Structure formats: structure tokens, C-alpha cells
Ligand code: V47
């Protein structure tokens with residue numbers, strides 16, 4: 001198998017130490033790593049070693065396929081009852097008159113949906129701040145309206161942070177609440193709100209909002225109802241490596257139980273204009289190591305996603321050699337969560353053609369998928385007519401992995 005040739009070379013060489021070799025052999029034999037071994041990778045795994053292991057797993061699971069989908073984001077409001085220390089995007093209710101605060105009405109949100117009429121988007125991603133007026137009946141009505149307007153559009157919406165709040169306010173159980181959301185048209189859950197599960201960190205950066213147990217329980221209930229969802233981890237701030245392993249381990253255990261997670265998305269902490277601006281950001285090397293270890297540790301997740309608006313196009317391309325097989329969607333300038341936190345991409349928008357080129361340039365197969373990873377189109381050999389419109393790509397030789 002391709003990719004494993006690198007792993008074979010590593011196993012044959014004299015260079016790895018005993019524990020490095022033991023872990024590489026486990027990966028070659030598709031054996032699961034223990035939390036201690038995961039921690040060892042964070043503490044002692046250098047980049048090329050981790051890349052070899054992660055790439056072998058990536059290629060076992062997904063070959064060269066690199067997935068993307070066509071979606072757009074709606075962020076109903078950036079006003080929020082919570083005050084997460086890392087959040088650059090939210091404003092407290094008392095700041096509602098600030099120039100950069102917004103709270104869309106139902107009609108304004110439907111206007112955004114209608115703006116995409118006739119465009120080949122397959123998914124709407126809805127996530128934002130938590131406010132009392134955006135309650136259970138509000139979201140039921142919103143999902144129903146989207147469904148009525150565009151029945152085939154996949155609604156990927158809200159996280160356990162919102163669900164925990166709106167179900168409590170409506171005095172319904174998680175089970176009943178998720179049933180009502182499904183009935184209204186909810187198709188799947190994005191991965192946000194997970195941050196770092198361990199209370200030692202969570203209470204310092206995201207106090208008050210749903211805790212780890214509640215976050216995991218809502219996903220579990222959704223999975224038991226046949227639904228699919230994503231998971232994230234906000235890393236690279238005040239957590240230690242063992243907090244990351246604790247987080248990954250809790251996700252791995254739930255996935256063993258339900259199999260309902262589709263993809264894991266590591267989210268790099270960005271430090272602009274928030275209460276943690278004094279905390280330095282992780283380096284690109286650390287980001288790639290984190291992708292790789294996530295790929296190696298989460299043996300029961302099919303996909304690892306790099307969220308390109310957050311890390312930029314170059315690092316997203318590099319991540320494809322470190323376990324990542326998905327680079328989010330083609331999206332317009334509709335997400336503010338990261339641009340307000342100092343993300344690489346201030347106006348994140350990539351056309352399908354640009355995304356395809358970005359993937360092909362590093363020798364992978366660009367595959368358009370729907371939210372549930374059904375293949376919609378393989379662009380590996382697609383010839384675009386208006387190649388002159390490509391922005392920012394130089395004529396470099398395409399990598400051949402054979
Ligand atoms: O939960 C907020 C993160 C998340 C910052 O499921 C920050 O396909 C870094 O979960 N630095 C929401 N991260 C976004 C999210 C997501 C994104 C893309 C795809 C999917 C998916 C889900 O954004 C929050 C929080 O962890 N976040 N502020 C910041 N300063």
C-alpha cells in the first residue's frame with residue numbers, strides 16, 4: 001500500500017528508539033494506541049515520524065481522496081449570554097448597540113438562504129451566539145422555513161452549547177429536544193462547543209456553558225436517533241498535552257459506542273482581540289503534529305478535517321500529508337468566528353476551481369462530497385475552461401506520491 005512504503009522504511013531503519021518503533025509497529029498492524037502512547041507522541045514525536053504514521057493511516061482509510069463540500073454559513077447573532085475567554089466574535093447583551101454586534105431576524109436569515117438560490121450548495125452551516133430570543137420555537141420555525149424553501153439543502157446546525165441552553169429554557173429533556181429538532185428539519189450537528197473537555201481547562205476558558213458530559217450526551221442521543229455529527233478540539237492555548245489526550249480519548253470512547261461521528265476538526269486557537277490575547281499561538285509545526293496525532297489516535301474516526309479559513313491555504317495543503325483528508329467547504333465571507341480572531345483568511349472564499357487546484361497541486365484527489373460523505377464528483381482530471389481565473393497559484397510541478 002502507498003504511504004506504507006514510508007512506514008516500512010521507518011520500520012527497517014535503525015533510527016527509531018524502542019518506543020517509537022513499538023508505536024510504528026502498532027500503526028502498521030492497525031492496533032489502537034493507549035493514552036500513554038498518545039501522550040508519548042505529543043511529548044516525543046517529531047514531525048516527520050508523526051507524518052509518516054499519520055499519512056499511512058490516511059491512505060489506508062481514504063487513499064488520496066481529499067474531500068470538500070459546497071456550503072455557506074449563517075451566524076444568527078454574535079450576541080451571547082456566555083463569555084468564553086477565547087472568543088473574539090461574541091458581544092455581551094449590554095453591547096448590543098456596538099457597531100460590530102448583530103442579531104438577525106427570521107426574515108434576514110431567510111434572505112441569506114435565498115441569496116444562494118440557484119447556486120450548487122448542498123449544506124447550510126448554522127452556528128452563532130446564545131441568546132434567549134433564539135429559543136426552541138424560533139429554531140423549529142427557522143428549520144421548517146429552510147426545509148420548505150429548499151428541501152434538499154442539508155441543515156447542519158447548532159451545537160450542544162445552544163441545545164443545552166434552549167432545551168433547559170423550554171423545559172424539555174435532551175431526548176425530546178433533539179426529537180423536535182429532527183422533526184423540524186435538522187440533518188446533522190457541527191462539531192463546535194467542545195473546546196477542551198477537562199474541567200481544569202474548561203472552567204477557565206469556557207465556564208458556565210455546557211460541560212463535557214452534557215456535550216457528549218447530546219451527541220450520543222443524536223447518534224442513537226440515527227444522526228451524524230462532527231467533533232472539534234480547540235487547542236494550542238493553556239491546555240497541556242495530557243488534556244488533549246483526555247479530550248481525544250473521550251471522543252474515541254463515544255465513537256466506539258455509537259459510531260455517529262463523521263469527522264474530527266482540530267481548531268487552532270487564534271489570539272486576536274479576545275481575553276486570551278496574551279497567550280501565544282501554536283506554531284505551524286505544532287499544528288501539523290497535532291493533526292498527525294489526532295489522525296493516529298482516533299482510529300475509529302473516518303475523517304480528519306483542516307478548517308482552511310482558520311489556518312490558511314498553505315498550511316491546509318501541508319496538512320494533507322499529516323493525516324488530514326478533508327478541507328471544509330467552498331465558502332463565502334459568511335463566517336466571522338475566525339476572521340474576528342485573527343485567522344489567516346480575512347475574507348474566506350474559495351471557488352470550487354480554486355479548492356480543486358489547491359488539492360491537486362499537492363498530488364491528491366479532489367472529491368466533492370455531501371455532508372454525509374457521499375461522493376458527488378471526482379475532480380481529479382477535470383479540465384476547467386477558465387483557468388486564467390485561478391488566483392495565487394504558481395506553476396509548480398505536481399507532487400507524485402507513487
Ligand atoms: O466552538 C471560537 C471555535 C468553534 C476561537 O463541524 C475559536 O464542520 C480558535 O465548531 N480561535 C465553532 N477557535 C466553529 C466550529 C466548526 C468550524 C468549522 C467546521 C465545523 C464542522 C465546525 O470555533 C467554537 C470554538 O471552539 N473558536 N473562537 C478562536 N479565537
Ligand code: SF4
Pocket residue numbers: 080081082083084087089090128129130161209
Ligand atoms: Fe458564546 Fe460560543 Fe463565543 Fe462562547 S464561543 S462566547 S458560547 S459565541
